[in-house]
Amino acid sequence: MTYKKTQDFDKDFQEIATYARILSHPARIAILSYLAKTNSCISGDITNEIPLSRTTVSQHLQELKKAELITGEIDGVKICYCINSQTMKKCTDLFGKLFKNITKTKCC
Amino acid sequence: MTYKKTQDFDKDFQEIATYARILSHPARIAILSYLAKTNSCISGDITNEIPLSRTTVSQHLQELKKAELITGEIDGVKICYCINSQTMKKCTDLFGKLFKNITKTKCC
DNA sequence: AATATATGTCGTATGTTTGCAACATAATTC
DNA sequence: GAATTATGTTGCAAACATACGACATATATT
Known part of the structure; x- marks a missing residue:
């Protein structure tokens, strides 16, 4: 087996990478964006x-x-998808911390 | 051809998705993190x-x-990689703006 | 110029993601 | 209970990502 060594890395790095993968497709960003700006969250x-x-x-x-x-809640025949604010906050914090750490003003 | 429709999305979403893809592997996060905390940026x-x-x-x-x-600069036989602060700042802003937009306190 | 050192490129095996048509399911309406 | 509506699941093909050995290149040292 010559594959997937992600678990050899720092847990924090793995977690950020996982969220980053979710955000690595414009359709998924578009969905989150749409859910955030509208109240119609029907599939x-x-x-x-x-x-x-x-x-x-x-x-x-x-x-x-x-x-x-x-989250996804069944409402009769329809399904209502909503942003999970708690996870989103966690995600915001993780990325915020990362960017804060890797911002460097000067190099060698 | 049944593939890749990324260009059908909002330009901003495409750009964030591109950076997110780069961050979607722990090795790349580990590299950035290492470059940020050390002065030894030799390959x-x-x-x-x-x-x-x-x-x-x-x-x-x-x-x-x-x-x-x-960035990568040749220094004799060695190559010195450094964080590109300018791009990193842009990236920080893009993600910051995104998370600010998709944070929603309540749903339907 | 031969050798050692540092690093990049190519080829290849395998796993993952993307996208969709066709089918399945489950609530609602007639 | 048959038809309609809303949505999820399955199966498949093409593209892409991950990982690494072997080879190539380029500077430095002897």
């Missing part, structure tokens, strides 16, 4: 906003849900 | 710090360089 409305097939948008939603960046 | 020293082969570390360095998050 179908999200799909209409994203220039991808229903299937693909659904998959991106599942990834965001798995990472706990969003 | 060989970085390689010794990362639990991956020289080849693989070199590839991660190339990716960071391509994204302009680091």
Whole structure:
């Protein structure tokens, strides 16, 4: 086996990398952005906003849900997806801390 | 062709997604972190710090360089990699703005 | 100029992500 | 209970990412 050595790294680095991967696709950023600025968080409305097939948008939603960046609540036939503020805050802090640490004003 | 629709999204989203992809591997975060906290920015020293082969570390360095998050200057036989503060600042701002936008205290 | 040292590039194996059509399910309405 | 509506799941193909050994290059030292 010649694959995946992510677990050989610092736990913090692994965690940030995981969130970064979620944010590494514009569709997922677009979904989060849309959820933040509207109150209509119905799956179908999200799909209409994203220039991808229903299937693909659904998959991106599942990834965001798995990472706990969003929640999904069944409401009759429809499903309401919302931003998970708690995880989002954690994420904001992690990235904030990272960028603070790796900002360097001068080099050798 | 059934692939890659990233260009169908908002330019800002594409840009953040690109930086997020760079940060989506712990080795690259470890490299940036190491460069920030030490003055020894020689390629060989970085390689010794990362639990991956020289080849693989070199590839991660190339990716960071391509994204302009680091610079690489030849110094005799050695190469000195340094954090590109300008790009890093831009990156910090982009993510800061994103997280500020998608932080929502309540949902439907 | 031969040798040693530092580093990059190529080729390749394998795992992961992206995207979608087709099918499945589950609540609602007629 | 049949049709409709909203949504998730499966399976597949193409593209991309990860990892590394082997080879290439380029400076420094003897």
